[in-house]
Amino acid sequence: xxxxxxxxxxxxxxxxxxxxxxxxxxxxxxxxxxxxxxxxxxxxxxxxxxxxxxxxxxxxxxxxxxxxxxxxxxxxxxxxxxxxxxxxxxxxxxxxxxxxxxxxxxxxxxxxxxxxxxxxxxxxxxxxxxxxxxxxxxxxxxxxxxxxxxxxxxxxxxxxxxxxxxxxxxxxxxxxxx
Numbered sequence: 719x720x721x722x723x724x725x726x727x728x729x730x731x732x733x734x735x736x737x738x739x740x741x742x743x744x745x746x747x748x749x750x751x752x753x754x755x756x757x758x759x760x761x762x763x764x765x766x767x768x769x770x771x772x773x774x775x776x777x778x779x780x781x782x783x784x785x786x787x788x789x790x791x792x793x794x795x796x797x798x799x800x801x802x803x804x805x806x807x808x809x810x811x812x813x814x815x816x817x818x819x820x821x822x823x824x825x826x827x828x829x830x831x832x833x834x835x836x837x838x839x840x841x842x843x844x845x846x847x848x849x850x851x852x853x854x855x856x857x858x859x860x861x862x863x864x865x866x867x868x869x870x871x872x873x874x875x876x877x878x879x880x881x882x883x884x885x886x887x888x889x890x891x892x893x894x895x896x
Contacts, residue, residue: 778807780831782823784815785860792835 726733733747743751783789789810796808811831813823824834861867867877 777805778809779833780809780811782811782813782826782831782834784813786815787820787834788860789833789835792833 722734731746732744733750734741735744781789781792793808800806813830815823823830827834867873867881870877
C-alpha cells in the first residue's frame, strides 16, 4: 500500500478506491494497469526477439574477400561441409585489397571478418593469425570485368605484355587465415 500511495502521489491521481469491502481500481488505475500489461508483454516479446537475433548472429561467419584474396577456395570447402552445420550462415565481406593495407585487414580478423583466404607467405602476416593450408592452385589472373583480358578464355604470356602484374613466390598455396 505504501508503494501504491507513493505512485498515486507521484502521478497526482487516485489509482485505487478504498472501501469497507476492500480496494478497487479506479478508471485511471484500470487504464494504467491495462497499459502496464501491454508493456510487460511487449518487453518479453522484445527480449525474445533480441535472443533470436543473438543466436542468428552467433551462427554467422564473415568471410573476407577481394580481387587479390578471393574467398572461392573457402566457399568450395564450405559447400562440401555445410550440410553438417545446419543453421550456420556465411556473410561475404568485401574489402579493398592493396598491398599497403593487407596487414590492417588481417588485423581486423575477429572483428570485421572471421576468415580470409589467399596466398600468404609473409612472415609479418604469419604472426597475426593462424593458417590452415587449403591446397595448391594453378596460377590465376584477376582483372576488372571491363579489362580487355576479361573476355578471353585462354590467356597467353604475350597477352600480358605491357600489363602491371603482382606475383608471389612460386609454389605458394591458398591458406585460410583464422
